Amino acid sequence: MSEPISALNHAAYDGIARVEECGLQGMITLRGDLSDKGLAKAVKAATGAGMPGQREIIFAGDNAVAWMSPDELLLLVPHAEADAKVAELSNALSGSFAMAVNVSDARAIIRVSGPSAREVIGKLAPVDLSRGAFPAGQIRRTRLAQVAAAFWADDDNSLRLVCFRSTADYVFKLLSVAAQPGSEVGVY
Incomplete structure (x- = not known):
């Protein structure tokens, strides 16, 4: 590899x-209903950061959550953790109309x-x-x-x-x- x-x-x-x-930065595009409490909970669990308002970015240590559009967030995490965070988000949001994709590379x-x-x-x-x-x-x-x-x-x-x-x-x-x-x- x-x-x-x-x-x-x-x-x-x-x-x-x-x-x-x-240098290398883990980046995850998360699409979904940003007003959904389940999505907010999954984002907080994955990053430690709350939900940003329009045109805001919120930091929590090495992680951040950025508002990109009315139905899209960009999550910044350590590069080595991006795949695991996508799996964590996908699991937490299963059954929801949401999608998490590792776009780091x-x-x-x-x-x-x-x-x-x-x-x-x-x-x-x-x-x-x-x-x-x-x-x-x-x-x-x-x-x-x-x-x-x-x-x-x-x-x-x-x-x-x-x-x-x-x-x-x-x-x-x-x-x-x-x-x-x-x-x-x-x-x-």
């Missing part, structure tokens, strides 16, 4: 912000950090990334130069972005160009 490897092998770039691939996570992190992503995404409009704990699904992505702020100067593994190299290069020294705009 081969060992899993990350999409970009921990690539990093330093400019007006640091752009770095985060189909996605990549890139961190953009530093005082200009919001500016780097703001150059590529049509989102108000000011600290007041986009505080830590918020998540957005959008496009970066026409590539699907979602991102959240860990704090004022650090954001993580999830994209498809197939576009990870392109997204990394987009972010690196947006982070080139001397490219500050000073919006955020």
